[in-house]
Amino acid sequence: MEGAALLFERIFDKPPEICCFAPGRVNLIGEHTDYNGGHVFPCAIDKGIYCAARKRSDRKFLFYSVNLPDEGIIEYAADNIPLKGCWADYPVSVIKALSAFGHDIRGGAEMLFCGDLPEGAGLSSSAALEVVTAVALREMFSLPLTGQETAVIGQFAENRFIGVSCGIMDQFASAMGRENNAILLDSNTLEYEYAPVGKAGIVIINGGVKHSLAGSEYNQRRRECEHAAGMLGVTSLCSLTPDEFEKSKHLINDDICLRRAHHAVYENQRAIDAVSALNRNDLAEFGRLMNLSHISLRDHYEVSCEQLDHLAQAAQNYPGVYGARMTGGGFGGCTVNLVSPEAVNDFIDFIQSDYENSFGIKPEIYRVKAVSGARRLLP
Numbered sequence: 001m002e003g004a005a006l007l008f009e010r011i012f013d014k015p016p017e018i019c020c021f022a023p024g025r026v027n028l029i030g031e032h033t034d035y036n037g038g039h040v041f042p043c044a045i046d047k048g049i050y051c052a053a054r055k056r057s058d059r060k061f062l063f064y065s066v067n068l069p070d071e072g073i074i075e076y077a078a079d080n081i082p083l084k085g086c087w088a089d090y091p092v093s094v095i096k097a098l099s100a101f102g103h104d105i106r107g108g109a110e111m112l113f114c115g116d117l118p119e120g121a122g123l124s125s126s127a128a129l130e131v132v133t134a135v136a137l138r139e140m141f142s143l144p145l146t147g148q149e150t151a152v153i154g155q156f157a158e159n160r161f162i163g164v165s166c167g168i169m170d171q172f173a174s175a176m177g178r179e180n181n182a183i184l185l186d187s188n189t190l191e192y193e194y195a196p197v198g199k200a201g202i203v204i205i206n207g208g209v210k211h212s213l214a215g216s217e218y219n220q221r222r223r224e225c226e227h228a229a230g231m232l233g234v235t236s237l238c239s240l241t242p243d244e245f246e247k248s249k250h251l252i253n254d255d256i257c258l259r260r261a262h263h264a265v266y267e268n269q270r271a272i273d274a275v276s277a278l279n280r281n282d283l284a285e286f287g288r289l290m291n292l293s294h295i296s297l298r299d300h301y302e303v304s305c306e307q308l309d310h311l312a313q314a315a316q317n318y319p320g321v322y323g324a325r326m327t328g329g330g331f332g333g334c335t336v337n338l339v340s341p342e343a344v345n346d347f348i349d350f351i352q353s354d355y356e357n358s359f360g361i362k363p364e365i366y367r368v369k370a371v372s373g374a375r376r377l378l379p
């Protein structure tokens with residue numbers, strides 16, 4: 001984080017006024033439920049995006065990414081912000097979204113970003129970028145923004161301006177995380193509760209296969225779910241319990257929509273049940289539900305891939321692993337593994353060589369902690 005301040009000074013010739021941080025997230029269970037009015041259970045992780053920033057008195061915004069130095073400083077005029085089709089569209093979309101929500105920013109800013117979240121790996125680098133932008137602007141311009149509103153604005157920015165119809169989970173986890181806890185969020189009401197993740201190790205394995213949410217698959221899943229909900233006569237799939245769904249599923253006359261709906265309804269129930277299990281300290285049951293989640297994402301929702309299936313299966317068979325599943329939007333990216341603390345090191349060694357032997361790619365492996373949500377770090 002001092003690194004971000006020093007780099008800022010090098011790029012913009014002045015020290016920054018503030019430094020902020022927004023974490024990425026890993027979702028433990030409740031996948032593809034957040035745009036179906038269901039529950040998710042993510043935690044913010046100790047990897048994320050830093051932003052060093054300084055106000056300007058004119059109406060210009062200048063952005064620089066340490067991770068993409070070749071793109072240089074990207075400039076936008078605040079009063080006329082067309083998107084440019086590059087990474088800086090994310091922070092700019094947040095400025096547009098803030099103004100749509102009535103938060104006028106009087107002035108401009110220089111903002112430098114750097115981070116240690118792999119991009120396109122399903123750990124929410126986009127949401128962290130959106131949330132850190134909103135928090136930095138909140139701090140510099142004294143905007144009256146709550147954590148929840150920050151999440152809603154980040155999601156709005158991505159839906160409206162970037163064109164990805166994502167749910168609220170990623171931005172919510174990044175803005176509202178709590179140390180050592182995951183968040184059970186009801187995406188329908190935005191009611192939430194924290195649950196301690198306990199002593200089990202959270203291990204994320206990045207298979208090195210990229211996903212692209214903006215790629216039409218994600219939006220396509222969402223449309224299929226909406227179509228299924230329409231045939232069932234409900235506004236969102238997760239308003240149905242599994243029993244209610246079983247009684248009415250004959251109304252869905254399309255096999256793909258039926259499978260998508262099956263996943264959403266049962267995954268929502270699994271998320272609720274998993275958190276009850278965790279609160280009883282029943283990690284074996286939590287892990288069993290994670291494993292079922294993976295199977296459903298693979299077979300009903302069809303968002304997994306060969307590499308993720310292999311990683312999940314190999315982990316599920318390994319002693320000391322409670323549960324393993326793909327995490328995030330899918331089509332590549334990461335698995336999340338809940339592992340007993342004594343088994344973590346051996347498991348990491350095993351999965352590393354197993355994956356490399358099978359696919360010729362060295363996976364990146366992160367042992368992460370659950371951390372608190374986006375915040376100002378300096379001064």
Ligand code: GLA
Binds near residue numbers: 032033034170329330
């Ligand atoms: C992406 C989206 C989230 C959520 C997950 C799938 O991460 O941004 O809103 O839908 O996929 O659970």
